[in-house]
């Protein structure tokens with residue numbers, strides 16, 4: 564790993580070095596301003612909704628609970644990058660940033676003083692956001708409560724500590740062109756494309772990344788990894804979903820965090836869908852329509868009767884486990900710890916909750932998301948409503964979690980058994996505690 568990261572470093576060094584050589588890298592500081600305070604209320608309200616699409620509050624959540632005060636680390640393969648304080652405090656935050664400085668950060672990944680930002684801040688997507696929308700987000704942030712908290716400084720190992728090298732990364736991987744409108748598609752699809760590719764930065768999690776940490780543009784939305792979770796593929800060929808996601812199902816999942824023909828949003832996606840509950844309904848529908856053109860390109864999933872039949876058939880197939888499965892320790896654990904909620908006829912199921920046979924975590928190629936959910940449960944954030952499940956990290960051993968995973972996979976899907984389950988569960992526990 565060490566040797567690999569040095570090779571990577573050298574590759575960036577060459578790329579960054581040549582950009583610097585060409586004199587492309589240098590950026591001037593933009594002069595400080597006195598904090599602006601007067602903004603049109605409608606502009607601030609629009610900025611609030613756009614900031615929710617952009618998930619600014621998630622990464623910039625204050626480490627002490629102060630919104631936008633930053634300080635939380637973002638784990639990257641190159642080390643932890645701390646999110647900045649983006650409240651209008653003049654010292655700790657961005658209170659002295661002019662609109663021009665803010666626009667440059669969003670579009671080019673360069674801070675007010677002319678320093679390069681790391682792409683843990685997804686400016687490679689925000690660069691597609693129109694100037695008008697960036698201005699609204701600026702108005703929103705500049706009217707938040709200033710927080711004095713200084714975010715910790717980021718110290719990546721050499722050579723990644725040389726921020727100037729990001730000039731090379733940007734030259735290689737950042738495409739500043741606006742999201743192209745497709746005249747063959749309707750207005751909602753085009754709005755969805757603008758939101759997903761720009762502010763929504765969905766591909767930041769749902770696309771694979773190359774050795775330099777850049778999204779693989781040749782295979783967008785074919786699945787990525789984030790914080791020990793799999794962000795599933797969203798293309799028809801790579802989606803693990805038992806039943807194809809339609810625009811209607813996507814809308815329910817994205818807006819309400821739960822779709823009765825799939826599952827609840829979980830892990831890093833839980834916060835994303837929570838943010839989307841504060842976005843205009845039409846925008847969430849547009850996002851759903853755009854994503855559905857990947858998950859269900861020929862619109863077959865929308866044919867309702869066959870769809871209901873598909874759901875019913877999948878659930879029925881999982882209803883009665885084969886007798887040999889009943890003898891396993893996984894079956895015993897499921898009966899004791901899980902069936903009270905997930906078993907056929909449990910009150911939760913009678914309430915219209917999806918069967919485990921419909922959720923992607925059980926059909927996925929890796930057991931990662933199912934393991935995360937079983938170990939740590941589902942807990943809505945403070946003040947949020949949403950599905951709740953207890954975590955079993957304290958009550959089940961790695962062997963027992965592996966046994967119940969084997970049981971889920973066998974009973975609820977027609978996919979091959981997951982290999983090396985105990986190791987997988989063990990690693991997730993270790994990563995969580997490190």
Ligand code: HEC
Nearest residue numbers: 617618619622637644645646647649668674680681683684
């Ligand atoms: C995926 C996590 C993530 C999201 C989402 C995110 N940011 Fe950030 N942002 C960061 C990180 C990490 C940094 C620090 C980067 C660095 O140190 O180079 C940062 C830095 C910034 C900076 C530079 C601040 C400074 O003092 O240099 C601004 C401005 C900013 N973000 C604004 C926003 C806005 C506005 C949004 C929402 C539209 C947003 N961010 C969403 C992670 C994120």
Ligand code: HEC
Nearest residue numbers: 763765768789792793794795804827828829831832835923
């Ligand atoms: C911070 C990373 C992150 C971002 C940003 C993100 N996702 Fe996700 N997404 C995940 C993870 C992790 C999962 C798996 C957990 C779950 O199912 O909720 C997921 C699950 C999903 C699923 C369910 C897939 C399935 O087969 O069950 C859909 C649909 C989805 N995301 C759409 C989106 C859209 C649309 C956006 C942009 C608006 C987006 N995601 C942004 C991480 C992310």
Ligand code: HEC
Nearest residue numbers: 826827900901904916917922923924925933936950951952
């Ligand atoms: C108190 C009720 C409760 C208990 C007990 C419980 N769960 Fe859950 N579980 C939930 C809820 C709620 C969800 C979110 C989905 C929903 O709302 O239908 C969920 C989701 C899941 C998911 C993700 C769904 C998917 O398909 O993506 C898995 C996997 C899961 N549970 C497995 C288990 C296992 C295994 C056990 C026992 C060790 C268990 N659960 C115990 C309530 C419960």
